[in-house]
Amino acid sequence: MNRLRRSELAVPASSEKMIRKAAQSDADLVFLDLEDAVAPAGKEEAREQAIHFLNHLDWGRRVRAVRVNDAQSPWAHDDVIEVVTRAGHNLDVLILPKVEAPRDVWFFETLLTQLEAKLGEALPIGFEILIEEAEALGRVEELAACSPRLEALILGFGDLAASLGFRFGHVDDPAHAYPGDPWHHARARVIAAARANGLEAIDGPYPLIGDTDGYRTQAIWASTLGATGKWAIHPSQIAPANEVFSPTSQEVETARYMCDAYKSSDGSAAAQGALVDAATARLFGAVLHRAELIEERAS
Numbered sequence: 001m002n003r004l005r006r007s008e009l010a011v012p013a014s015s016e017k018m019i020r021k022a023a024q025s026d027a028d029l030v031f032l033d034l035e036d037a038v039a040p041a042g043k044e045e046a047r048e049q050a051i052h053f054l055n056h057l058d059w060g061r062r063v064r065a066v067r068v069n070d071a072q073s074p075w076a077h078d079d080v081i082e083v084v085t086r087a088g089h090n091l092d093v094l095i096l097p098k099v100e101a102p103r104d105v106w107f108f109e110t111l112l113t114q115l116e117a118k119l120g121e122a123l124p125i126g127f128e129i130l131i132e133e134a135e136a137l138g139r140v141e142e143l144a145a146c147s148p149r150l151e152a153l154i155l156g157f158g159d160l161a162a163s164l165g166f167r168f169g170h171v172d173d174p175a176h177a178y179p180g181d182p183w184h185h186a187r188a189r190v191i192a193a194a195r196a197n198g199l200e201a202i203d204g205p206y207p208l209i210g211d212t213d214g215y216r217t218q219a220i221w222a223s224t225l226g227a228t229g230k231w232a233i234h235p236s237q238i239a240p241a242n243e244v245f246s247p248t249s250q251e252v253e254t255a256r257y258m259c260d261a262y263k264s265s266d267g268s269a270a271a272q273g274a275l276v277d278a279a280t281a282r283l284f285g286a287v288l289h290r291a292e293l294i295e296e297r298a299s
Helices: 016-022 040-056 076-090 102-119 134-138 140-144 157-164 184-196 212-225 235-244 249-263 278-298
Strands: 007-012 029-033 063-067 093-096 126-131 150-155 200-203 229-232 269-271 274-276
Touching: 007 016, 007 235, 016 040, 029 040, 029 093, 040 063, 040 076, 063 076, 076 102, 093 102, 102 126, 102 140, 126 134, 126 140, 134 140, 134 157, 134 184, 140 150, 140 184, 150 184, 184 200, 184 212, 200 212, 212 229, 212 235, 229 235, 249 274, 249 278
Parallel strands: 007 029, 007 229, 029 063, 063 093, 093 126, 126 150, 150 200, 200 229
Antiparallel strands: 269 274
16 A cells, blocks of 8 residues: 655654644654653553544544554553554554564554454554564564565664664764764665565654754665655654655656656667666656655645
8 A cells, every 4th residue: 555654753642732733744644652752651541632633633645643552561452452443444554663573563463353353344554663673673574574564664763772782972082983874784674674575664763853954864864775754753854854755856857758768668778878678667667656646645
């Protein structure tokens, strides 16, 4: 199922004000967070609020998602049962955190399948899973292939840094700093696993809300490697995400020219000084498809 995910806006399900603003934002996807953004004492109240606003706000063409609590928590079971039973028709995606192995995804998959049987109908609810544990990164290829409900993998920087044992603030001499992007390997591996299984790859959050240039740089790096979107933890991050993960007018023009050249050839052709063959047409065809999704979202 094709869904646009250039920007995924995180919203605490406990904040009515933020939820209402998110429903009017330019984010492609809005997720109401029942996990990290909500203290244990407020979990049940936040869940009720998420259900209410899924059912009673006009979300337009935005993808509607909920990040439930992880499979090992005491809230996950009720999160899925209550949200899906009472607001399943107004929900597109469940975001699954702290996944370590396929069994964690299967827990939610089985529960959702049971609910469909109980309710007597199939609900087109997809999964996005967070790769934010060392165990998940080590098994990301297996995870990416473990469920037909999977639609996207998300690289979760904060928890993954803790799980991997990253160190910060221990280098006094700049000459001893890590020579490059310490997230390159994780990004590349998650993106490759996602693409190999027909999933989207979403870059995780950037914590410095006031540093728009830094956010945009990270988004460009992720986009260059093949990611199709990035989390936004503040509305100010939506615009740069939508910009970076949209093809430029020049890219669309070139893609259309190259695809037309291939269609009019016998299998390969030269266009703009470059060979255009089946592989090239596939690359540029993806650009045109993405441009179509963005045009539909704007209409």
